[in-house]
Structure formats: structure tokens, C-alpha cells
Amino acid sequence: MTQFSRRSLRTALELPMDTIDDLIARPLVDLGATDTVGVSVSFAQAEAAFVAELGRASKEGRWEDISDRWSPLRGHCILDRIDRNWVQSAPAPLNQFAQVELQRLRAFVNIRLFASAPLQAETADLVEGAFKNLRIAFDKEIAGCTDAIDLGVSTTAWLGRTSGIIKLVTDNWLKPAKPELKRAIGQALNALKAHVEAVLEERRAAIQATADQAALAREREDLSLAGVVRPLGSRHPLRQTFEEIERIFLSLGYSVVAGPEMETPYYNFEALNIPEHHPARDNMDTFYMAAPFANDAQRKPSRGGAQGKPGAPPLLLRTHTSPMQVRTMEKQQPPVRIIVPGKVYRRDNPDATHGFMFHQIEGLAVDTDITFCDFKGTVEYFVREFLGPKVKTRLRPSYFPFTEPSVEVDATCVFCGGKGCNVCKQSGWIELFGAGMVDPAVYGFVNYDPKKYSGFAFGLGVERLTQLKYNINDLQLYFQNDVRFLRQFA
Numbered sequence: 001m002t003q004f005s006r007r008s009l010r011t012a013l014e015l016p017m018d019t020i021d022d023l024i025a026r027p028l029v030d031l032g033a034t035d036t037v038g039v040s041v042s043f044a045q046a047e048a049a050f051v052a053e054l055g056r057a058s059k060e061g062r063w064e065d066i067s068d069r070w071s072p073l074r075g076h077c078i079l080d081r082i083d084r085n086w087v088q089s090a091p092a093p094l095n096q097f098a099q100v101e102l103q104r105l106r107a108f109v110n111i112r113l114f115a116s117a118p119l120q121a122e123t124a125d126l127v128e129g130a131f132k133n134l135r136i137a138f139d140k141e142i143a144g145c146t147d148a149i150d151l152g153v154s155t156t157a158w159l160g161r162t163s164g165i166i167k168l169v170t171d172n173w174l175k176p177a178k179p180e181l182k183r184a185i186g187q188a189l190n191a192l193k194a195h196v197e198a199v200l201e202e203r204r205a206a207i208q209a210t211a212d213q214a215a216l217a218r219e220r221e222d223l224s225l226a227g228v229v230r231p232l233g234s235r236h237p238l239r240q241t242f243e244e245i246e247r248i249f250l251s252l253g254y255s256v257v258a259g260p261e262m263e264t265p266y267y268n269f270e271a272l273n274i275p276e277h278h279p280a281r282d283n284m285d286t287f288y289m290a291a292p293f294a295n296d297a298q299r300k301p302s303r304g305g306a307q308g309k310p311g312a313p314p315l316l317l318r319t320h321t322s323p324m325q326v327r328t329m330e331k332q333q334p335p336v337r338i339i340v341p342g343k344v345y346r347r348d349n350p351d352a353t354h355g356f357m358f359h360q361i362e363g364l365a366v367d368t369d370i371t372f373c374d375f376k377g378t379v380e381y382f383v384r385e386f387l388g389p390k391v392k393t394r395l396r397p398s399y400f401p402f403t404e405p406s407v408e409v410d411a412t413c414v415f416c417g418g419k420g421c422n423v424c425k426q427s428g429w430i431e432l433f434g435a436g437m438v439d440p441a442v443y444g445f446v447n448y449d450p451k452k453y454s455g456f457a458f459g460l461g462v463e464r465l466t467q468l469k470y471n472i473n474d475l476q477l478y479f480q481n482d483v484r485f486l487r488q489f490a
């Protein structure tokens, strides 16, 4: 048990006055003080009893009474009885500890009795001597303060407004002093107070610095310790494909733009020349979101700028990245050269080549003199860069409502080099993506002059291209987060 604990206990204890005589009449062991904690508690009780008695006696002008009861100079005082009944009778392991406690209690009582007694000094020299004693007692007490709680107790003991020692000295020495000594006592008191305040502050700073250093030492990292090896992750194969495709098109002067995943039917269908009852919508039947006020009558073509307002069409999860063709052309005049990477959603059943959520990269180039040759050259360049120089491409007629002519871009099978295998179903060709020249009807939706401008567009399926590039036979592997799969792309 440290002094800190004893002193903090003292401040916390409230002891009825008349019990101290009962307590000190019995040995510590009888009081249940069988260890250092118990001993400290008993001494804290004694200390609290003294403080309370002193307070009462001072108020009532009975200083002599309390001095008689507690002063060690008076023979059978309480402190002597504590020595006899508590300390000397304490069992060997506790005896020494109890002696230290008693010494502290004596110092505590002495200094307060001294400061509460009328000053027995007739000359300035004697006044100085009395204050010197106080200063020595204070310095000794502070030297024993080892932490902030101790220091707090000492601060109250010396500077406390109601019963601090400085206050006791002011009340008992300065106020009743003869006029010829008042000046000397006042000066000495001021000097003592200044000393007490300065030393307490100094000590507080030192204790704080020690605590800070200890905290620093506790928190300091030991760089010599072996580190924790955490496995390094790698970029997801789809992300790698995105980056690779973006790199290729950035090198051709395209910029990358992003668009909303929640779309209006206008941008997803109508402005792409897919009117409401067009059969091309069937294979893109999608996830609609219940929007307020939406009903069938209100699903009429609309630019969809008033979502949530009466008459607004419902929102849907975009089925392709093509809506960004329209959104981009609405905002800017040619030349346009963009790619649009992003997620798209379809009501497709998940299997080895389908997901209900997958990724596309849209491409769009529009300018005054873009021809089918530019389109073909761009597509060939991209496929060569992405799949390697040996891969050849071909264009197969196809149909998209928003391109005319429309094509499917095929590449020679990356697995058999075009000879024919199971993957390409012996054809030697693999379908890569859909594309075509922008249908002039689309320009009508964005106020481009179809006589002046032309361009091409394409829509790459990122999962499929990644499957081809890395020979991955099941699209679902991308989304299962199996590190054994992902690790292969590190």
C-alpha cells in the first residue's frame, strides 16, 4: 500500500468523532486490518478524526483541548496510544509498515497543531524561525509526493481555503498578531505562500513530465520486434481488365467518364432508338424501382428529368452503359471520344457466362468525318493490344437499334489460334462484343446534325473479355472471393 492510497483514503473518509477513542483502544488485527491496505485504512480514519476535531475545536476556540488530546508532547495523547495499541502490537509483517504510517500521522498532526496554536514569537527573528519550521515540514511532505493524487492532497492541505495550513496560519498567527509583528508575519506568510505555490507547481510539472515519459515509453514501438507478415492482396482480375482497356483507349485520345447506375427508361431505351414496345427491350427486361406516382399511364416517353414528381417514369437499373452515349452528347458538341466503364444489371440467370450484374465499357467516337474505316481500325488496334498481335478480328453483321450498320466483333480463338477447339465450338472464332456506326436516329435525340456528324460506338463485356484473356471458364468465380482464384492474378 503506497502513501498515495492511504492519503486518498483519508480524503474519502468521514468518521464520527467519538469513535476514534474506541478504534485506537483495539489492536489493528481486531479492526480487521490484517494487511497493508487495512492498516492504511485505519490510519486514514485516525487522520480524518483529527481533521474533524481540529475544525470543530478551532471554530469553538478550544484549541487547547485538541492539543491536549493529540499533541505528542502531552504524554497519553492519541498518537501515543496508537503507537502502543496499533503499531507495537501489530504482527511482524505489518509492524514496519504501521511505523511508517504513524510517522506520517505524527507529521500531519504536528504541523496542523503548530499552525493552529497562537504564535509564541515576540521578535521578528522568532517569527522567521516559526515560518522556517513550516517550510521544512512542507518541503519534507512534498518530497514524498510521487503522483498527481498525492500532490492534489498536499495542495488542499496547504492551500485549502477553509482549513489549509496557509489559512490556519493567517487566522491563528497573522490576524491576532501584535501590530509591531504584523508586518514581519505578513511578509513571512506571503513568502511561505509563494514558496508553497511555486514548489507545488514545479512538482506538478515534474510529475506530469514523468508520467508523459512513462506513457511514451509504454507506447514506443519496438522496431527490433519481428513484424507481422500480412499477405499482400492483388488487384481483382476485372479491375486489371478495366485498367488495361482504359490504358489502351487513353492512348488513342479517349477520356473516361462515369454515369448513373439508376437510369430512366428514356436514356436506357427511348433515346437509344428503342421505343416502348420494341422487341429489343425483351432481352433487356430489367430491374425497375418502385417510384412514387408511377403507373402504366405515366410511363410515356419522357426525358426523365423529373424523377419523384407526379408523372415521372420509374427508374431502372441500367441494362447497358449505352445511356451514357446520349447523356454525353446532350452535354457536349463533337468531337466526342469517350469510354464509360461501369456496372450494368439484367434479369439474366447466373451461369458460366452470365451474371445478373456485370460490367461493360461503352465506347463512343463522334466527329465530322468519322468513317467505318476509322471504326474498323480502332477495333483492330484495341483487340491486338488487348489480346496480343497474333489475334485477328472479323466483323459480323448484327443488329442494335442505336447503331447502323451494327456488327459483332469476333476474334480468332485465343485458345486454339483459330484452328478450332471446344471453346470456339470448332469455328476458330470467338465473339467479342457488339458495335456499329451510330444510328442517325440517335443524333435526333441530342440535337446533333446527322448530315454533319458521324461516329461509331461499341459495348465491351468486361467479364467475357477477362475470361478470354485469362482462360477463365466460369464467370461466377469473379464474385466468390476465393483467394485461391484471386491469388493467380497477383
Ligand code: FA5
Pocket (backbone or CB within 6 Å): 319, 320, 321, 322, 346, 348, 353, 354, 355, 356, 357, 358, 359, 360, 362, 363, 400, 403, 432, 433, 434, 435, 436, 457, 458, 459, 460, 461, 462, 463, 464, 465
Ligand atoms: C449491349 O449491351 C450494347 N449496349 C452494346 C453496344 C454498345 C452495341 C454500343 C453497339 C454500340 P449486348 O447485350 O450484346 O450489347 O452486351 C454487350 C456485352 O455484354 C456482350 O458482348 C457480353 O460480353 C456482355 N454481357 C451481356 N449480358 C451479360 C451477362 N448477363 N453477364 C455477363 N456479360 C454479359
